[in-house]
Amino acid sequence: MVITNKKSYIKQTTDYNTKLQKKLWYKGSKAQRLEHIVHGIFLLLGLITVGCVLLITIYLFISGIPAILKIGIVDFLFGKEWASTAAEPKYGILPFILTSIYGTAGAVAIGVPVGFMTSVYLSKYASPKVKSAMQSAVGLLAGIPSVVYGLVGMLVLVPGIRKIFNVPDGAGLLAAIIVLAIMILPSIIKMSVTALDAVPKEYEHASLALGATPTETYFRVSVPAAKSGIAAAVVLGVGRAIGEAMAVMMVAGNVPNMPDSLFQSVRFLTTAVSSEMAYSNGLQRQALFSIALVLFLFIMLINAALNFFLKGEGSKSN
Template structure:
């Protein structure tokens, strides 16, 4: 069994390495031809322009992706974490079973269904509430993504909280601390790594989501504004890969490489923060 586990672990590492090599091999040439500065910091995206030179600036898509992910995390993480705390510490019996079933159902809903609900419900509601001609905007994308990351955050955070030994709670309560203070000062810090893993996976879901965002964001390559149509990195690839060729196709692979680096950077930063916090606690 030790050998089997070792092989499985090595296969995971090999898969990551192969994906990295593949993305660099296909994405780097296009970025090199366009120019790193023009590609990353250019504000115009006209890859098929005929009346002027094509433009391959993806800064609007980068900023839109960052803001959409950040907004979804800002809304989804507190709701997901509080839901996980309720399920792990307070919910009992049939109430807990029903809520867990609903969370599991949210996790199983296809992305296109989220997009349809967003297009039919969220987009018109945003237009009506804020008096906009169209509700297809960055704000609508944030709302849809916030709901989509909830199942991941809730399920992983709940498992992490339930894994904290009962002795931690009992010791804290025995010292006269209230139950709520015990949860936030003892249980939650003890489950910090598991909760952080849920947040990282939720961020990955938000960054990599395509279908739902296509249906609610408007998909115009604009510098991001909360109530303006935007295009994210993932939607840019999905919408244009079918007809792209030559340098245009290479530029889309370059967007994929930027997206891959973005997700890797998020994982590395969060893991380092968790490890540094763990070292400080040991000291």
């Protein structure tokens, strides 16, 4: 309800020339068209990522499916022998799948405890100076190209393993596991430190006020509070380990054996693709694409897991 005070002071508008107004400030079609075009261009640019994902997925399926069909999905996935250049070629990729799984599991088994303990220390104990120095060190670790890891692995790790364990060749699963463990360290540390830093100080104060020691507080209050972030860090590490190719190529020996022992010379899913791609043809080449497809599916699974943990983190902070 509007009460207009006393009498109306204001005349209603009727005496303006509407036609003139139309000319003056109604739509200029040229400017409008430009806006539409620009909007369209930006929409296209925005959709490029979606296009790339679709393109990659479609290409991998199109080029990966034929060989699987020809070889037979069971023979392909569960065949224990890969002999692509033999007179009677065999295309079983179980050795690669198991190697990738074992290698990743081994890397996680070593890398996660070290990374986790380092993160707790950096987030909760370290002085700002130590923390920032260590963070740049970890940043460096993350930035070192994988071929450099491979190179140092070839010249330090491989001979080292040969001597220490007295085996004929040090290049194999163990060397790959150690290199991967080092390579996933930075992802784990970076993400866990972020998660631990984000734990509200109030939680910790409450625990300390109850008489818990700082160490008990950090491990029993802060760590559980940051658990989805830490879990995401582990999953991220798994993704990096399973996708790494070059460093592994340089230290794993690269023979398509079943990973029966730590010193076995082995091939990962990634290196199976890269080691034969240069000279492959026919069904062999198609089979390499199929391996890539399998690897891609593994990665998508890991991505979904990562998303799940990160969503958990997000909903908690809200």
